[in-house]
Amino acid sequence: MADPVATRVTSQPLLQAIGITKLYGTFVANDHIDLDLHPAQIHALLGENGAGKSTFVKMAYGLIQPNDGELRWLGRKTVLAGPAQARALGIGMVFQHFSLFENLTVAENVALGLPPSEPFAKISAGIAEISRRYGLPLEPRREVWRLSVGERQRIEIVRALLQNPKLLILDEPTSVLTPQEADQLFVVLESLKAEGRAILYISHKLDEVKRLCDTATILRGGKKVATCDPRRETAGSLARMMVGGEIGEVKSAAGERVGKPRLVVQDLSMVPDDPHGIRLDHVSVEVRGGEILGIAGVAGNGQDELFAALSGERLSASDGSVVIDGEAAGRFSISQRRRLGAAFVPEERLGHATAPRMTLSENALLTRHAVGMTHDGFINRAATIKVVDEATKAFDIRKAKRDPEAASLSGGNLQKFVVGREILRELGVLVVSQPTWGVDAGAAAVIRQALIDLAARGAAVLVISQDLDELLEIADRIAVIFTGRLSSPIESKTADREHLGLLMGGSSAQPREMSHAVGA
């Protein structure tokens, strides 16, 4: 390992962006962005999804080229031809989506990102050294598929740090972490800053930014809105700059609204069909009419498997393991479950919830054909387009024409359609996974409100989400899923973040190290 970057307090920025502009066709993804990154500073890049954050960092890492404007590295004009050149200058990046090979070990994965000349033993030693120095526990010989998401992220961070970068870019690093894991990450980032490294921290979480960052640059619609000191701002003022207006508050319906159980899961166990999948292990839970039950957990702990088992995309071995409105439906197909008054919204909008290259009306038919819209096998087109119109009206879906292809909608608008398609019929049970993932704040508020209103009308709503804040906001009770096991739900009013965080890390009763003994 080389020495840490010498701590220099200097007025000269490390990386300077001047008038950076990026066009995609006629769409302006970045519009004359100016940004100065100084050593020993954590600089937040704040903005909603689609504000242009990712586009900017891709240019700062040489993945794409700006159409206009220039980058200066230590005052000298620089063209970053590719990530290799960015790394050579001293820019490291930790992506939001990891690129790791599940069947290879930690050290092997790191080695793949380095020049082939590096001896393998040296890499292993380097990993051990870095993980010791920064408190990033990592076992170099462990296969990646055995690791939690937090540990996988550590691989990416260690991989970046092995190059001894002067500037480290992190794209939404806490979106996959438990609150405790996020705290650990902040400690690491503080020590990197103390060494004089610059950090560009991409996020849309205001609390985090206020707590961690020295400077914040806010983007909205591809334009820079402001650069400010986040500690001098309130969460409200930051949010206003980010969204460009007030976000509608989500109102929970008043009063007691607990009916009889409408969705009952009883001792549900299921072996995954994917070798890297998670085994559902004696899952039991009851959702009563009028309530929203949240299922928290870090990604990859059985959420996908639970959704498939509840929806009927995978059938249970016994009828009684899933009961919908009193009907034992464990071996019912997804269409039969829909006829019982259940509806489902999966996590993946394009390709799972919708066929991307089909129109919205065809996508309305996708989930509603089991409950109407056809007559003797013939499609009632008027009924399919009516759903599109109704959803458009109820959820203010913005689209270029009346019935466009699903793939042409923005994430937030498509998610409003996907939720609206299900909610606008008489429902007894709704199971929804990641309802606001990658959705702008305005659309997220609309969707959360719709879920609350649905429960208020007497439906049982089960929300699977990795966003603990979201669940604390809308759910009445919260259970935590960890390695395919579901904790018993706790009232969200009295829920303690710390406690939930520990459950998400798998250490309710057991010591923390137990969380590493995953799967197998």
Next chain:
Amino acid sequence: MRLVLEPRAERSTAAAIASPLIAVGLTLLVMSILFGFLGKDPLNALAVYFLQPLTDSYSLQEMVVKATPLVMIGIGLALCYLANVWNIGAEGQFVIGAVAGSYLAVKTQGTDAGTWVLPAMLVLGALGGALYALIPAICRVRFGASEILVSLMLVYVADLVLDYLVRGPWRDPHGYNFPTTADFDPVATVPSIIEGSRLHIGALMALVVVAAAWTVLGRTIKGFEIRVVGAAPKAARFAGFDADRLVLFTFAVSGALAGLAGIIEVAGPVGHLQPGISPGYGFTAIIVAFLGRLNPIGILIAGLFLALTFIGGEQAQISLKVPLDLTKVFQGILLFFVLACDSLILYRVRLIRTRKAADAVA
């Protein structure tokens, strides 16, 4: 300068119509070059191929006769391909359909069997083709075997079955040892539309098949199911559609249509069972399906066009002394261009001026 393919936000309708036309244009260009190499005048050669057959009524009739099996098989294949199921063995299903239907014709030969024979033959032909097509479908669903390989290999099995029958048990005893059955009785023959012409009612049946496929694909939930399973398998499962059952269904339907085309061909234009009843209809229909953009109306047009290449090829062989295999070369080149031009529907081509920076290796 370099060419870049950029994804389009929406699929382009204009490009969807233009793509097969561009493909045909590029194919004609390549063919002209080929004719040039063969020492023929390209324009004259193309005229012999594509215009001359359109000028006399016999060739026009013949074009419809040859388009009939192409369209019928092409429709069935389109159902498969839309569902992302790859039936490459329509040629074999065509032959087995012909054999299954001919069984009745051979067995009732010379008896006073009534008019029920032909309809029963057609049903048997469709059934034979469907059952034969179900072999690769079941292999795929039950054992995960590649339906492409299994269906293709079964083509050669079907040819050998046909060979065995016409050289052995079904051979015409008065046929001077030629490998052929006796000519079918009139009740076992597909009637002509107009007396004395080669146009038979199979052509009308092909039109019915086109109309039916158009209705099913555009208006029914089954057609929707086929399209969703092909376009977005995970969304199809979410919709409650069973992909395995659809593999069986599309194979059975396409096999039935190929088998029907086979028995119509044998009981119509050919008149008896013999080896070589197909000049490769089952394979050419793959090109028909793609050139027609897997759309029933498109397939009808594409079927007529490819039928033209068969007839033009024969005429070119006679008047230009070029090999008949040139037709197959033409069809092959056409398929390549059709598949290549399809990317224009989802992507737009853009010329990008090269900058050093942009070319540097990442």
